Amino acid sequence: MSSETMRAATARRYGGPEVMAIETLPRPVAGPGQLLIRTAAFGVTRGDARIRGLDVPRGMGGLMRLIFGLTRPRRPIQGREFAGVVAALGDGVTGWTVGDAVMGITPGMRLSAGAEYCTMPADGRLTRRPDTLTPEEAAGYFFxxxxxxxxxxxxxxxxxxxxxxxxxxxxxxxxxxxxxxxxxxxxxxxxxxxxxxxxxxxxxxxxxxxxxxxxxxxxxxxxxxxxxxxxxxxxxxxxxxxxxxxxxxxxxxxxxxxxxxxxxxxxxxxAGVTKETPAALTRALAFHAQGYRPPITALPLTDIQQAHLHASTGHKHGNVVVTL
Missing domain, CATH: 3.40.50.720 (NAD(P)-binding Rossmann-like Domain)
Structure with missing residues (x-):
């Protein structure tokens, strides 16, 4: 694999866990105000499984297609929740250093964390990973x-x-x-x-x-x-x-x-949408200092279909993460 490519977990169509594939794709580049993250692990949540399979509560299917793609996923790289290290800084970025250990959630519903590299706004839903959380725990922490x-x-x-x-x-x-x-x-x-x-x-x-x-x-x-x-x-x-x-x-x-x-x-x-503000991330991470450690089931990228199957069951233990 060249330095300009990466492995990514993708879904090119809606369906069961079998639609998940591992592809070699161009590596993203950090734009102005962005960080390039080398991903160590990413979460596979019940939400990810719902997006992949359009397995949503009654009445929500049309809205989900509008957000994620009418006939197939608009953004084939899956995943929102991740942990990794800063690999490069885009123009104008301050306060971060290459090599910083980080954890976070991709903004909005753009997904894209399920790959060896992803980009994130430097002022977005991102925080430094404490040494007391493993990358696998960090990737399953916030959701x-x-x-x-x-x-x-x-x-x-x-x-x-x-x-x-x-x-x-x-x-x-x-x-x-x-x-x-x-x-x-x-x-x-x-x-x-x-x-x-x-x-x-x-x-x-x-x-x-x-x-x-x-x-x-x-x-x-x-x-x-x-x-x-x-x-x-x-x-x-x-x-x-x-x-x-x-x-x-x-x-x-x-x-x-x-x-x-x-x-x-x-x-x-x-009812409503969960807030994912910097303040909400800070508060959630403070609970780790008070004793919270998320239970994790970790699988390698080669088992991406198994990870999605596990996340789809509704009976899993805690968080499923995929390691890279």
Whole structure:
């Protein structure tokens, strides 16, 4: 492979994990105000799997095609979350040095992190990687914890000793939410498959429940629906007076309903896009200093299809990352 090319994980069409391929493509060049990053690892999240397969909640398919491509992916290189080192500086860049260890998220929905090199705005969603996080941990760090913190802290305004039900508690977002809710002093009930109950308890769950059986009666002050199976009609009997339902995954009807009519008697519905601001990244990384380490399943680039299959199951342990 020449110095002007790189390996990249690509999807040239929508479909199952089998559409993922490894291609040799031109290496990007850092433009003005950009950094060229040599990628050490990148995340393969449930969100990445949804984009690849257009496997989205009801009513969202048309919007996803508008964003990512009508008939095929507009940007074939997959991946948003990554860790690596600065390989080159574009014109006008200050405050960074070649060799800096970094971690971050590509801006907007442009993807492109799933390759040996990617470019990032020097003032974008990027931060230095602490020595106490491995590149694999760093590549799987932000997706779950940013979402959990946004919904639990900013939207639900979780308080110590409140009762929290986390529906879909074993994936990247769910397990981060379990840890964060317990760290904040809440009483945490984790809903996931029985095979993941010990895993959830290791991250702080006080109680566990089987997603395939009737849900615990509650009442709960906060219900966090990561799995997308608890619309308000099902969650209402579980909520205490003043309870909040956080719809991390919902169909178009549920999203619109939560935004247009967030108050339902004494209950509140919460939905929206997770903030990925520099302040949000800084806050999320501060939780590492307080003890959070994301659980990681690492696979080599040659296993990119297996990584996407694992991310698609809905029953994975924490975060899937691909190493380069």
């Amino acid at each position: 779950g914890l940013l979402t959990a913190a946004d919904f639990l802290l900013d939207q639900a305004k979780l308080q110590p000793d409140e009762r929290v039900l986390i529906n879909g508690a074993s994936g990247a977002v769910g397990i981060a939410a379990v840890w964060l809710a317990k760290h904040l002093g809440a009483q945490v009930t984790a809903v996931c498959s029985p095979a993941n109950h010990d895993f959830a308890r290791r991250f702080g769950a006080d109680l566990t429940a089987d997603y395939a059986r009737p849900l615990p009666a509650g009442p709960f002050d906060v219900v966090l629906d990561v799995a997308g199976t608890l619309p308000y009609s099902r969650a209402k009997p579980l909520l205490a007076d003043g309870g909040r339902l956080a719809l991390i995954t919902a169909d178009l009807k549920g999203q619109l309903g939560a935004n247009l009519r967030p108050r339902r008697g004494t209950h509140q519905l919460l």
